[in-house]
Amino acid sequence: MQETIKPGDLILLATEEGKTYLVYAEKKAFQTHKDSFDLGLLLGHPWGTRLKGQKGTYCFALRPTLHDHLMKLKRVTQIIYPKDIGYILLKLDIGPGKVVLECGTGSGALLLALAHSVGPSGKVITYEKEKRFQEVALSNAKRVGLLDRIVFKDIAVNTFEEEEEIDAVFLDLKTPWELLPAAWKALKGGAPLGILLPTTNQVSETLKQLQQLPFTQTEVVELFIRFYKTNPQRLRPEDRMVGHTGFLIFSRKYLP
């Protein structure tokens, strides 16, 4: 049974040139810089419907994927990028039913991906010290409809003290080495730890501390993504690319 667009649904409105907008389904005109689209015409029509604008261009009413939401997130901090998020999910073994801990929450990009992947039977506990970031992340999670499986906590109040038998921990803050003993305590035996860091100095410092603790199978990686222009007769990479987001460290807790 085809699902149709209902009033209040979030729509990813995508133009022919690939510009995208996150809009609510309602009886209202939506103005891009090139054309005007009557969103009311979409109501009751199936997802994926092509809509003609007043000036004759087209846009497409797509149901937003998690990736779409990540690209449209309200941001108050640098977010973790999809190229990194995909790999993090895999290395942390995230899946339905898992209980995951992250610190800090930031704008909530990784948080949403974790919450999406653990499903309704899983849980994501996310620590942050900045009230302001937490509020933005909460509002982002609400919009995507993932609040039911997220627990927000304040890292200034406690350092994972009440957590135990956690399936995976991810640290995204300036001095993750300070939280390594607490992360170790919270994790299940053998469970994966992930860390994101922008500078080589932080990576060195973190590796030094990891060596002092019962962690093993430590890896440091960097991911690159390269976009291509999609003209089949003139296939070539884009002129510019992201040169750096961060280094990723992964490790596993062991019981000495």
Added chain:
Amino acid sequence: MQETIKPGDLILLATEEGKTYLVYAEKKAFQTHKDSFDLGLLLGHPWGTRLKGQKGTYCFALRPTLHDHLMKLKRVTQIIYPKDIGYILLKLDIGPGKVVLECGTGSGALLLALAHSVGPSGKVITYEKEKRFQEVALSNAKRVGLLDRIVFKDIAVNTFEEEEEIDAVFLDLKTPWELLPAAWKALKGGAPLGILLPTTNQVSETLKQLQQLPFTQTEVVELFIRFYKTNPQRLRPEDRMVGHTGFLIFSRKYLP
């Protein structure tokens, strides 16, 4: 409650230098090229336990993650790599409860990742023409315990004819352009399509065909992963890296 290792459990046995072995928990000695480990000592102990070998080196008894399983897969074909799998899962919006279609199955690396992510409430329908590949993929899925949500089909018998309202389609075969109309028919409106291809010529050909069909928001990307040596005093990338696995194409079905 800490879970303990039981007879018959699959263990990722990891040495201090990072060599890993997939073994079954049983009363038996396991020989690496450097030491010998009495696996029987692990029974009844928690996951993550460190085990001393006869010659005094250590190994760690880790519960295998999906990523570990992917690295240890029985292979009869070139497999899709974790760097690509993580991004594919994100772009195809895979998560608990989704119904996904892939063709071809190959050794089943992406299949396992899809099956892991859709969870017990989801489904992966995987098409293949080589009986031999299908058998290997089936045995790989069985070992990881994901068979319950996978349906194996033969692409030589039918081309997605019975599929409809599919949440995402992934094509990993030499001539994906031939399956684009069938993929379009099977997909939900607005739903994502993914394709992996090794050569630029295949990318051009696929892009040409995508342009003829009601697909939009087409992207071509390439992902790189770079591993670092983990000595904190001598941090540096590894000397060698994987130079190419494949180009990824993503697109979205629309309703004209």
Added chain:
Amino acid sequence: MQETIKPGDLILLATEEGKTYLVYAEKKAFQTHKDSFDLGLLLGHPWGTRLKGQKGTYCFALRPTLHDHLMKLKRVTQIIYPKDIGYILLKLDIGPGKVVLECGTGSGALLLALAHSVGPSGKVITYEKEKRFQEVALSNAKRVGLLDRIVFKDIAVNTFEEEEEIDAVFLDLKTPWELLPAAWKALKGGAPLGILLPTTNQVSETLKQLQQLPFTQTEVVELFIRFYKTNPQRLRPEDRMVGHTGFLIFSRKYLP
């Protein structure tokens, strides 16, 4: 003996934050967006002198290197980048005394590098069809003082007909495959050919034609350059990088 800055000398004026300007030594104030520098104070002083501005910031009076000139070139076309130029010089075996042929001239970036490397005893013959580009390249070469070893020709008039026993040929135009027989004729036996192309389709077409001709040891490569921020306490790559300039093809003429 230290050389000093004389009136009329070209100076690379570099600020503390790394902004650079190509200016002539003369009694005149030079205005950056942050400060004002009295260039007259540099006359008679050695190269490398630090100059204090009116507002107390510093700039440095550097003798422009070839690389500096390339970055400051007057451009009417996309230029070949230093990362590619360095490798081209090496693969084409450019050095003092060599006779090199290139087509097209464009803005003259590679031309200047070739002319610089062959020295006063060498020669660069450069073909172009656009009068306008040729004029810009000529004025660029004049400014750098390399005109004595450059011969400008019009590819619309003849196709390397008068050239023979050339040490190396470089082709930088849209349809290099059309010039391969002429390039072959012009080259010495065993001598290297280089080609720059932006798209994979052009690379495929060129490779197809090279296979039909007495060329051997064909290589296709791509070069990337990644810049780092230079804070020693926060060492990390720059956020953005150039994602693509072009593919390089190299081959060698043989005598069948």
Added chain:
Amino acid sequence: MQETIKPGDLILLATEEGKTYLVYAEKKAFQTHKDSFDLGLLLGHPWGTRLKGQKGTYCFALRPTLHDHLMKLKRVTQIIYPKDIGYILLKLDIGPGKVVLECGTGSGALLLALAHSVGPSGKVITYEKEKRFQEVALSNAKRVGLLDRIVFKDIAVNTFEEEEEIDAVFLDLKTPWELLPAAWKALKGGAPLGILLPTTNQVSETLKQLQQLPFTQTEVVELFIRFYKTNPQRLRPEDRMVGHTGFLIFSRKYLP
């Protein structure tokens, strides 16, 4: 006038699949793993000649370029790679007539490139502490015919004390920061300094020291090279690539 192959000439013998061998022209059979070639047949024939083997395969008699020599160098140390050498030559502004200083010599790869580029009117002064490396570098330079412009010195005896007004300095040793004051003293005002380092820790340490000295316009870069398979119908990058050689630092001396 076509030059011909004379007895004693060094030939790069290249097979159809791209295997290469550096051999001397003489009346002798040369055995590859696939065929046998009568080198005597090449004498008196022009460079670039194709030679048929006993089993019907072909090889090509190419005059070795500098790049060919670098790939065939006798190595006692890790050598600097062509991708880096090309860029180093450009950033150090190497060209005919320049006087360049390098430390350490190693196997002499960069040394040969520098000596080739400065031509007979230039000079390369190369410091090394290991007698054994120096001897290998000397024999490599002799074979390529570049000894006339090279001066070998022992860094254990003196630290550039007798050098002044040098056009460019390159440092390739473990602790380049110790030589920065000596390099500064040896350089011309405004002249470029280059440094190669494998680890990020060394880069940080060097940057720290550079900041203490009258050096400006400091850059840190990394270069990647990616080779493609040359089948025009199946164009794609090679499966494996070099992941890391070293980080390059460039800076310029100023006069405070």
